[in-house]
Amino acid sequence: MTETAFATDEALKLHIAHWQRELGSVKRLAENTLEAYSRDLGQFLNFLAGHTGGTVTIATLSALRGADIRAFMAVRREESLGSRSLARVLSALKSFFKFLERDGVMATEALNVIRTPKIPKSLPKALTVSEAKQTIATTAEMEERPWVAARDMAVLALCYGAGLRIAEALAVTRGDLEGNSIRVTGKGGKIRLVPLIDTVRTMIETYLGLCPFKLWPDDPLFRGVKGGVLSPRLIQMRVVQLRSALGLPPSATPHALRHSFATHLLGRGGDLRAIQELLGHASLSTTQIYTAVDTDRLLESYRKAHPRA
Structure with missing residues (x-):
């Protein structure tokens, strides 16, 4: 010192x-x-x-x-x-x-x-639509074992395509899949039903078809190579590989895919209340941070594109 x-x-x-x-x-x-x-x-x-x-x-x-x-x-x-x-x-x-x-x-x-100074909430750093899609698609090139590649793609697809936290995605059981929806247990044990778009559902089905382990309804859906519960650290390490391969910033993490899900929905006209439900936020004020993210993105586009900016 x-x-x-x-x-x-x-x-x-x-x-x-x-x-x-x-x-x-x-x-x-x-x-x-x-x-x-x-x-x-x-x-x-x-x-x-x-x-x-x-x-x-x-x-x-x-x-x-x-x-x-x-x-x-x-x-x-x-x-x-x-x-x-x-x-x-x-x-x-x-x-x-x-x-x-x-x-x-x-x-x-x-x-x-003396009151502690109020610390402003840091704005989530979302990926672009192209970066988010590339992150998931490139996963197959990082892994020689088809079922492991399919597994990692499905996990990341749930983060971006359904807005799940990484812990939520890895806690999903076989029985939580309900047709075109997935039952998610969030913070505080709060359960929500999240719809699955076709792309995400297809990735999960591909993984299920390749997974070498018997998946019972109450067991975790995603497994490690020895059949145990998949560690979030392995997914985080996979994203580190993808960052290097794609030249993405350090802010590109599994959680950034969840941020991207909310930001892109809002940018396409998604209802804030609906996004709150999809993310599992207890308070709307937590979800409202994405309005600032989207505003920043719009201003950045304006400054780059407007001839008088």
């Missing part, structure tokens, strides 16, 4: 060193996180030294007010620090002050009145 300078007296530096050791050896924080926490605390203490006009001591920290911490956060915000980084800064400070309180060194209520 790189050494961080602290504008403090020797007594406080000793407490900081003990806190750092605890983060590393007891809480086992990653090296990068430990460095970030130490850097955040160092920046706060240096700010405090200038703010109060002297070396920071335990007495300085004991006299802290919420306004002092807000002033520091405002300075960091002016330095273009984002909400996610500010939330980490606050987490680092709370960790240190809780350490001091637990060791009986001091206690303060200053941090309790």
